[in-house]
Amino acid sequence: MNVLFLGPRDSSVLAALRLDALRRADKVRMTSKPIASHDVWNGKFRGVDWLISHRYTHRVPDGVLSKFSDRNLNIHLGLCGQHRGVHPVFFSALFDYTYGYTIHRMTSQFDAGPVLSWGAKALYYPESHTFRSLWNEINYEATASFVRLWSADLLTNPESKPIGRYHSKAEFDELKWVLEPDGWDTLITVAKERYENRADRK
DSSP states (O other): OOOEEESOOOOOOOOHHEEEEEEEEEEEOOOOEEEGGGTTTTTTTTOOOEEEEEEOOOOOOHHHHTTTTTTTEEEESSSSTTTSSHHHHHHHHHHOOOOOEEEEEESSSSSOOOOEEEEEOOOSSSGBHHHHHHHHHHHHHHHHHHHHHHHOOOOOOBOOOOEEEEHHHHHHHHHGGTTTTGGSSSSSHHHHHHHHHHHHHH
Protein backbone atom coordinates (compact mmCIF):
# COMPACT_ATOMS: atom_id res chain seq x y z
CA MET A 1 0.00 0.00 0.00
CA ASN A 2 1.54 3.30 -1.12
CA VAL A 3 0.67 6.52 0.68
CA LEU A 4 0.99 10.17 -0.27
CA PHE A 5 1.12 12.11 2.99
CA LEU A 6 -0.01 15.74 2.97
CA GLY A 7 1.52 17.82 5.74
CA PRO A 8 4.81 18.90 7.36
CA ARG A 9 7.90 16.76 7.81
CA ASP A 10 7.67 16.90 11.60
CA SER A 11 4.17 15.37 11.68
CA SER A 12 3.73 12.57 14.22
CA VAL A 13 1.34 10.86 11.79
CA LEU A 14 4.01 10.87 9.06
CA ALA A 15 6.50 9.36 11.52
CA ALA A 16 4.00 6.61 12.38
CA LEU A 17 3.34 5.91 8.70
CA ARG A 18 7.05 5.62 7.96
CA LEU A 19 7.51 3.14 10.78
CA ASP A 20 4.57 1.17 9.45
CA ALA A 21 6.02 1.30 5.92
CA LEU A 22 9.32 -0.14 7.14
CA ARG A 23 7.41 -3.00 8.76
CA ARG A 24 5.09 -3.68 5.83
CA ALA A 25 7.40 -2.70 2.95
CA ASP A 26 4.99 0.04 1.89
CA LYS A 27 6.10 3.34 0.37
CA VAL A 28 5.31 6.72 1.91
CA ARG A 29 5.86 9.97 0.00
CA MET A 30 5.08 13.39 1.43
CA THR A 31 4.42 16.96 0.37
CA SER A 32 3.50 20.08 2.27
CA LYS A 33 2.98 22.07 -0.93
CA PRO A 34 -0.34 22.74 -2.70
CA ILE A 35 -1.49 20.09 -5.16
CA ALA A 36 -3.64 20.67 -8.26
CA SER A 37 -6.30 18.69 -10.09
CA HIS A 38 -4.09 18.34 -13.17
CA ASP A 39 -1.55 16.46 -11.01
CA VAL A 40 -3.90 13.48 -11.35
CA TRP A 41 -3.21 13.40 -15.07
CA ASN A 42 0.48 14.28 -15.11
CA GLY A 43 1.48 11.22 -13.11
CA LYS A 44 2.05 12.76 -9.68
CA PHE A 45 -0.33 10.26 -8.11
CA ARG A 46 0.79 7.22 -10.10
CA GLY A 47 0.95 4.22 -7.79
CA VAL A 48 -0.60 6.09 -4.84
CA ASP A 49 -3.24 4.08 -2.96
CA TRP A 50 -4.07 6.49 -0.10
CA LEU A 51 -4.01 10.21 0.66
CA ILE A 52 -3.49 10.99 4.34
CA SER A 53 -3.50 14.54 5.68
CA HIS A 54 -2.34 15.92 9.02
CA ARG A 55 -1.64 19.61 9.61
CA TYR A 56 -1.92 20.26 5.88
CA THR A 57 -2.78 23.91 5.26
CA HIS A 58 -3.97 23.76 1.63
CA ARG A 59 -7.28 22.74 0.10
CA VAL A 60 -7.20 19.42 -1.75
CA PRO A 61 -8.91 19.94 -5.15
CA ASP A 62 -12.12 18.06 -5.92
CA GLY A 63 -10.45 16.44 -8.93
CA VAL A 64 -7.91 14.81 -6.64
CA LEU A 65 -10.45 13.83 -3.99
CA SER A 66 -12.67 12.15 -6.58
CA LYS A 67 -9.80 9.80 -7.45
CA PHE A 68 -9.35 8.90 -3.78
CA SER A 69 -12.94 9.29 -2.58
CA ASP A 70 -12.86 6.28 -0.25
CA ARG A 71 -9.07 6.19 0.20
CA ASN A 72 -8.33 9.47 1.92
CA LEU A 73 -8.48 10.78 5.45
CA ASN A 74 -7.57 13.81 7.49
CA ILE A 75 -6.54 13.93 11.14
CA HIS A 76 -8.06 17.13 12.54
CA LEU A 77 -7.12 18.29 16.05
CA GLY A 78 -10.62 19.44 16.93
CA LEU A 79 -14.13 18.03 17.07
CA CYS A 80 -15.55 18.72 13.60
CA GLY A 81 -19.04 18.90 15.08
CA GLN A 82 -17.95 22.08 16.86
CA HIS A 83 -14.88 23.50 15.13
CA ARG A 84 -13.62 23.25 11.56
CA GLY A 85 -10.70 25.04 9.96
CA VAL A 86 -7.38 26.37 11.20
CA HIS A 87 -5.85 26.26 14.70
CA PRO A 88 -8.58 24.13 16.29
CA VAL A 89 -6.95 24.03 19.73
CA PHE A 90 -6.74 27.82 19.82
CA PHE A 91 -10.40 28.35 18.91
CA SER A 92 -11.59 25.52 21.15
CA ALA A 93 -9.87 27.15 24.12
CA LEU A 94 -10.96 30.69 23.34
CA PHE A 95 -14.62 29.88 22.60
CA ASP A 96 -15.12 27.05 25.13
CA TYR A 97 -15.61 24.27 22.59
CA THR A 98 -15.01 20.71 23.72
CA TYR A 99 -11.41 19.68 23.10
CA GLY A 100 -10.74 16.64 20.97
CA TYR A 101 -9.81 15.26 17.58
CA THR A 102 -11.57 13.88 14.50
CA ILE A 103 -10.37 11.45 11.83
CA HIS A 104 -12.53 11.91 8.76
CA ARG A 105 -12.78 11.65 5.00
CA MET A 106 -11.80 14.78 3.06
CA THR A 107 -14.49 16.41 0.93
CA SER A 108 -14.89 19.72 -0.90
CA GLN A 109 -15.74 21.38 2.45
CA PHE A 110 -12.98 21.79 5.01
CA ASP A 111 -13.25 19.29 7.88
CA ALA A 112 -16.81 18.33 6.95
CA GLY A 113 -16.42 14.78 5.62
CA PRO A 114 -17.80 11.54 7.12
CA VAL A 115 -16.14 10.62 10.42
CA LEU A 116 -14.13 7.44 10.99
CA SER A 117 -13.10 8.12 14.58
CA TRP A 118 -13.22 10.92 17.13
CA GLY A 119 -12.36 11.50 20.74
CA ALA A 120 -13.17 14.19 23.29
CA LYS A 121 -10.43 15.36 25.62
CA ALA A 122 -10.96 16.15 29.28
CA LEU A 123 -8.75 19.01 30.49
CA TYR A 124 -7.27 18.42 33.93
CA TYR A 125 -5.58 21.30 35.78
CA PRO A 126 -6.52 23.82 33.07
CA GLU A 127 -4.69 26.64 34.84
CA SER A 128 -1.35 24.93 34.10
CA HIS A 129 -1.92 24.34 30.37
CA THR A 130 -0.41 26.38 27.59
CA PHE A 131 -1.73 26.14 24.04
CA ARG A 132 1.37 24.11 23.16
CA SER A 133 0.99 21.59 25.98
CA LEU A 134 -2.70 21.05 25.22
CA TRP A 135 -1.97 20.73 21.48
CA ASN A 136 0.68 18.10 22.26
CA GLU A 137 -1.76 16.04 24.33
CA ILE A 138 -4.53 16.17 21.71
CA ASN A 139 -2.08 15.43 18.90
CA TYR A 140 -0.74 12.41 20.81
CA GLU A 141 -4.23 10.97 21.28
CA ALA A 142 -5.19 11.65 17.65
CA THR A 143 -2.03 9.99 16.35
CA ALA A 144 -2.56 6.96 18.60
CA SER A 145 -6.14 6.63 17.34
CA PHE A 146 -4.96 6.84 13.73
CA VAL A 147 -2.33 4.14 14.34
CA ARG A 148 -4.97 1.82 15.82
CA LEU A 149 -7.27 2.32 12.84
CA TRP A 150 -4.52 2.03 10.24
CA SER A 151 -2.89 -1.02 11.80
CA ALA A 152 -6.19 -2.86 12.11
CA ASP A 153 -7.40 -1.79 8.63
CA LEU A 154 -10.53 -0.21 10.13
CA LEU A 155 -10.77 2.71 7.71
CA THR A 156 -14.19 1.89 6.30
CA ASN A 157 -17.82 2.65 7.19
CA PRO A 158 -17.51 6.31 8.19
CA GLU A 159 -20.51 8.00 9.79
CA SER A 160 -21.96 11.45 9.26
CA LYS A 161 -21.61 13.95 12.09
CA PRO A 162 -22.97 17.46 12.63
CA ILE A 163 -20.87 20.13 10.93
CA GLY A 164 -19.57 22.82 13.26
CA ARG A 165 -18.52 26.40 12.73
CA TYR A 166 -15.64 27.09 10.34
CA HIS A 167 -12.80 29.34 11.53
CA SER A 168 -10.51 30.89 8.93
CA LYS A 169 -6.91 32.09 9.00
CA ALA A 170 -8.20 35.67 8.72
CA GLU A 171 -10.20 35.18 11.92
CA PHE A 172 -7.14 33.75 13.65
CA ASP A 173 -5.05 36.72 12.50
CA GLU A 174 -7.57 39.07 14.15
CA LEU A 175 -7.35 37.20 17.46
CA LYS A 176 -3.73 36.10 17.72
CA TRP A 177 -2.88 39.16 19.80
CA VAL A 178 -4.08 37.17 22.84
CA LEU A 179 -0.97 34.99 22.39
CA GLU A 180 1.51 37.87 22.77
CA PRO A 181 4.33 37.84 23.75
CA ASP A 182 4.80 34.12 24.44
CA GLY A 183 3.06 32.65 21.41
CA TRP A 184 1.85 29.05 21.81
CA ASP A 185 3.50 28.92 25.25
CA THR A 186 0.88 31.37 26.56
CA LEU A 187 -1.25 29.95 29.37
CA ILE A 188 -4.76 29.28 28.08
CA THR A 189 -6.32 30.95 31.14
CA VAL A 190 -4.29 34.13 30.46
CA ALA A 191 -5.33 34.27 26.79
CA LYS A 192 -8.99 33.74 27.66
CA GLU A 193 -8.88 36.50 30.26
CA ARG A 194 -7.37 38.89 27.71
CA TYR A 195 -10.01 37.99 25.16
CA GLU A 196 -12.91 38.32 27.61
CA ASN A 197 -11.63 41.63 28.99
CA ARG A 198 -11.31 43.09 25.48
CA ALA A 199 -14.82 41.85 24.61
CA ASP A 200 -16.23 43.42 27.79
CA ARG A 201 -14.75 46.82 26.91
CA LYS A 202 -16.42 46.91 23.48
